[in-house]
Amino acid sequence: MSVKRETSLRLNKKLTALPKTKTGINGLDEITLGGLPSGRPTLICGGPGCGKTLFSLEFIVRGAEDFNEPGVFVAFEEKADEILMNVASLGFDLERLQNEKKIRMDYIHIDKTEIEETGEYDLEGLFIRLGYAIDSIGAKRVVLDTIENLFAGLSNEGIIRAELRRLFRWLKDKGVTAIITGEKGKESLTRQGLEEYVSDCVILLDHRVINQISTRRLRIVKYRGSLHGTNEYPFLIDDEGISVLPVTSLKLDKPVSSDTISSGIGALDEMFPMGGFYKGSSILVSGTAGTGKTSIAASFVNQACLKKDKCLFFAFEESPAQIIRNMRSIGMDLQKHVDKGLLQFYASRPTMFGLEMHLVAIHKAIQKFKPKVVVLDPITNLITVGSFSDVKAMLVRLIDFLQNEQITVMFTALTLNTVVSEQTDDGVSSLVDAWLYIKDIELNGERNRGLYIMKSRGMHHSNQVREFLITSKGLELVDVYLGPEGILTGSAREAQMLQEETGQVLHTYAVSRKDRELLRKRKVLEAKIESLKSEFESAEEELNKIYTEEEIKRSVMEENRQKITEIRKAGGKFLSGKQLNGKSKIKK
Amino acid sequence: MEQKYELRLYVAGKTQKSVTALSNLKKYCEEHLSGQYSIEVVDLLLQPQLAEGDQILAIPTLVKKVPEPVRKIIGDLSNKEKVLVGLDIRPRS
Numbered sequence: 001m002s003v004k005r006e007t008s009l010r011l012n013k014k015l016t017a018l019p020k021t022k023t024g025i026n027g028l029d030e031i032t033l034g035g036l037p038s039g040r041p042t043l044i045c046g047g048p049g050c051g052k053t054l055f056s057l058e059f060i061v062r063g064a065e066d067f068n069e070p071g072v073f074v075a076f077e078e079k080a081d082e083i084l085m086n087v088a089s090l091g092f093d094l095e096r097l098q099n100e101k102k103i104r105m106d107y108i109h110i111d112k113t114e115i116e117e118t119g120e121y122d123l124e125g126l127f128i129r130l131g132y133a134i135d136s137i138g139a140k141r142v143v144l145d146t147i148e149n150l151f152a153g154l155s156n157e158g159i160i161r162a163e164l165r166r167l168f169r170w171l172k173d174k175g176v177t178a179i180i181t182g183e184k185g186k187e188s189l190t191r192q193g194l195e196e197y198v199s200d201c202v203i204l205l206d207h208r209v210i211n212q213i214s215t216r217r218l219r220i221v222k223y224r225g226s227l228h229g230t231n232e233y234p235f236l237i238d239d240e241g242i243s244v245l246p247v248t249s250l251k252l253d254k255p256v257s258s259d260t261i262s263s264g265i266g267a268l269d270e271m272f273p274m275g276g277f278y279k280g281s282s283i284l285v286s287g288t289a290g291t292g293k294t295s296i297a298a299s300f301v302n303q304a305c306l307k308k309d310k311c312l313f314f315a316f317e318e319s320p321a322q323i324i325r326n327m328r329s330i331g332m333d334l335q336k337h338v339d340k341g342l343l344q345f346y347a348s349r350p351t352m353f354g355l356e357m358h359l360v361a362i363h364k365a366i367q368k369f370k371p372k373v374v375v376l377d378p379i380t381n382l383i384t385v386g387s388f389s390d391v392k393a394m395l396v397r398l399i400d401f402l403q404n405e406q407i408t409v410m411f412t413a414l415t416l417n418t419v420v421s422e423q424t425d426d427g428v429s430s431l432v433d434a435w436l437y438i439k440d441i442e443l444n445g446e447r448n449r450g451l452y453i454m455k456s457r458g459m460h461h462s463n464q465v466r467e468f469l470i471t472s473k474g475l476e477l478v479d480v481y482l483g484p485e486g487i488l489t490g491s492a493r494e495a496q497m498l499q500e501e502t503g504q505v506l507h508t509y510a511v512s513r514k515d516r517e518l519l520r521k522r523k524v525l526e527a528k529i530e531s532l533k534s535e536f537e538s539a540e541e542e543l544n545k546i547y548t549e550e551e552i553k554r555s556v557m558e559e560n561r562q563k564i565t566e567i568r569k570a571g572g573k574f575l576s577g578k579q580l581n582g583k584s585k586i587k588k
Numbered sequence: 589m590e591q592k593y594e595l596r597l598y599v600a601g602k603t604q605k606s607v608t609a610l611s612n613l614k615k616y617c618e619e620h621l622s623g624q625y626s627i628e629v630v631d632l633l634l635q636p637q638l639a640e641g642d643q644i645l646a647i648p649t650l651v652k653k654v655p656e657p658v659r660k661i662i663g664d665l666s667n668k669e670k671v672l673v674g675l676d677i678r679p680r681s
Binding site (some may be wrong): 106108109110114115116117118119120121122123124125126128129131132150153154 | 598600603605608609632633636637639640643644645646647648649657658659660661662663664665666667670671673674
C-alpha cells in the first residue's frame with residue numbers, strides 16, 4: 001500500500017479497492033468506510049477498561065450472527081467462562097454460538113510460577129492451537145485478546161518478538177481478519193510496541209472522565225490503503241453492545257422538503273411567507289429566562305399532535321407532569337395527546353449521564369417512537385455535563401440524524417448575559433435552519449416580550465419585532481405599536497391605543513357636526529330655490545298677460561280696420577246690418 | 589520407594605530443538621531418575637487438539653504431571669541445573 005495506490009483509488013474507482021470486512025458494530029463501518037481490512041490484522045489499543053475486549057468480542061459475535069463468518073476468540077486475560085458471563089449482560093449468547101460451531105473460545109493461560117525456561121524454544125504450540133481452532137470451525141475472524149500477556153508470562157523477549165512477527169504474517173497467510181488488542185503504553189500506543197508488527201489498521205480507544213462524567217472515544221490512528229474518518233468519535237457501551245457515533249456524517253446530502261409545518265401560533269406562521277417552518281428543518285428558540293420558550297415549543301407540539309403527527313418531547317428541566325400542568329394554564333391540553341399515544345415525553349436530568357449517553361438515548365427513543373416532530377427543552381442545560389464544543393458536536397450529530405429522518409426539531413436555548421451562553425447561541429445558530437429570538441423589552445417599569453425571527457434559511461421572513469403575549473387562551477403575537485417615541489409594548493401600547501380611540505370618538509363627533517351643518521345649508525338653499533321659482537312663475541304669468549292683451553288688441557284693431565274697408569268698398573251700395581254687427585272670432 | 593515421575597514432552601515435528609530437548613531429557617532422567625520415570629512424547633502436528641489441555645504455547649515444552657505440583661519447562665532443556673530444579677529433583681535455591 002503506498003501513496004500511489006491511494007491516489008489511483010481516488011482517480012479511478014474501477015480499480016479494486018482494499019477488500020473490507022464489515023464489523024457489524026453500529027457506526028464503525030461508517031467511519032472506516034466499510035469495515036476492517038479483510039485478511040489482515042487490526043490493532044485495537046487503549047487503557048484499562050476502555051472496552052477493547054468487548055469491542056473485539058462484538059466483532060466476533062456480529063460476524064457469526066450477521067455475516068455468517070465464524071470466529072475464534074483467544075483470551076489471554078480472562079477465562080472463557082468469565083467472558084461468557086461478562087457479555088451475557090450485553091445480550092451476546094456465546095454459549096449457543098459455540099454450540100452451533102460459529103464461535104470458538106480459547107483461553108490461553110501462562111503462569112510464570114510454574115514455568116521454567118531453559119534454552120531455545122519457539123511458540124509453535126500457539127500456532128498449532130490457533131490453526132486447529134481456526135480450521136475446526138472454518139473461522140474467518142480471529143481475536144487475540146490481549147496478546148501482550150505473553151510478555152508477562154515468558155521472559156525471553158527476543159523470542160516473543162520474533163514469534164509475534166511470524167504470527168502476524170501467518171495470520172495474513174491464513175487469510176483471516178484479525179483483531180489484536182493491546183494495553184496502552186506510556187509513550188507508545190501499546191506497552192510492547194505491537195503497532196510495529198500490526199501496521200495495516202490501528203484503532204485507539206479512550207476513556208476519559210471530564211467533570212466526573214465519563215466519555216468513551218475512538219479514533220482510527222491509521223488505516224493503510226483506505227480513506228477513513230480521522231476524528232475522535234464518541235462511542236457507547238449499553239445493553240445492545242457498542243455504538244459508535246460519527247461526529248458528522250461524511251457527506252452533506254440529506255433529502256430536503258419544501259412542505260411546511262405550522263408553529264401552532266397563527267401570527268407566527270404569517271411571519272413566514274410559506275406559512276410555517278420547513279418540514280425536517282431545525283428551529284432554535286432562544287431567549288432569556290421566563291420568555292415563554294417552553295410554551296412556544298409546547299404549542300408547536302400541540303399543533304403537530306392535532307394534525308395527528310407523532311411528537312417526542314425531551315425535557316431536561318421539567319418533569320412531564322409539570323409541563324402538562326403548566327401548559328394547561330395557557331389553554332393547551334397535552335395530556336390528551338399523551339393518552340392518544342401521539343405525544344411522548346422523555347425527561348431526564350442532564351447530569352444523569354454524559355452527553356454521548358444522552359445522544360444515544362435520544363437516538364434510540366427516536367428510532368423506537370418514530371416521531372415527526374422532536375423538541376429538546378432546553379439544550380443549554382446540557383452544558384452542565386459537557387463543554388460548549390461537546391454540546392455543539394452532539395447537536396451537529398443529532399441534527400444530522402434528524403434531517404436524514406426528515407424529522408422537524410425545535411430546540412430551546414436559554415440565554416444569559418454571560419459570554420458562554422452567547423457563544424452557545426452563536427455556535428448552535430449556525431446549525432439550525434430557523435432561529436426565533438424572544439427578547440425582553442423593558443419600558444415604563446414593566447417587562448414585555450418581543451419576538452423576532454433572527455434567521456430562516458430558504459425563505460423570506462418578516463423583519464418585524466412582534467409583541468409576544470401569553471394568555472390563558474394560548475400564545476398570541478400582536479403588532480408592536482410604533483408611537484411617537486418609538487416601539488410601545490404592554491400597557492404603554494394599551495395606553496396609546498386608548499388615546500387613539502379617544503381621538504377617534506372626538507373625530508367622529510366632529511364629522512357628524514359638519515354633516516348636520518351641511519344638511520342645514522342645503523335646506524336653506526333649497527328654500528331659496530323654491531322662492532325664486534315662484535317669483536319666476538309670477539313674472540312669467542305677468543308677461544303672458546301682457547302678451548295676450550296685446551294680441552286681443554291687435555285682432556280687434558284688425559277687425560275694425562277690415563270693417564272700415566268693407567264699409568268703404570260698399571260705399572253707397574248697402575250696409576248690411578249683419579256686417580255691421582258681425583262679430584268676428586277673436587283669436588286668443 | 590521413590591515416587592514415579594510421569595513426564596510429557598510436547599514437540600512439533602522433528603525439529604532441531606525437539607530432538608535436542610528429548611535427548612537432554614533422557615540423559616538427565618537416566619542420571620537422576622533411573623527406573624522411576626516414564627516419558628510420553630506428544631507431537632502436536634499430529635495431535636493438535638492436545639495443545640489446549642496442558643496450555644501449551646511454546647515448543648518444546650516438558651510437563652511434569654506427577655508428582656504434584658504440575659510444572660512446565662520450556663526450551664531445549666540445555667541448562668541441566670534449571671531442568672533439575674524445575675523437576676523438583678534439586679531444591680530451589
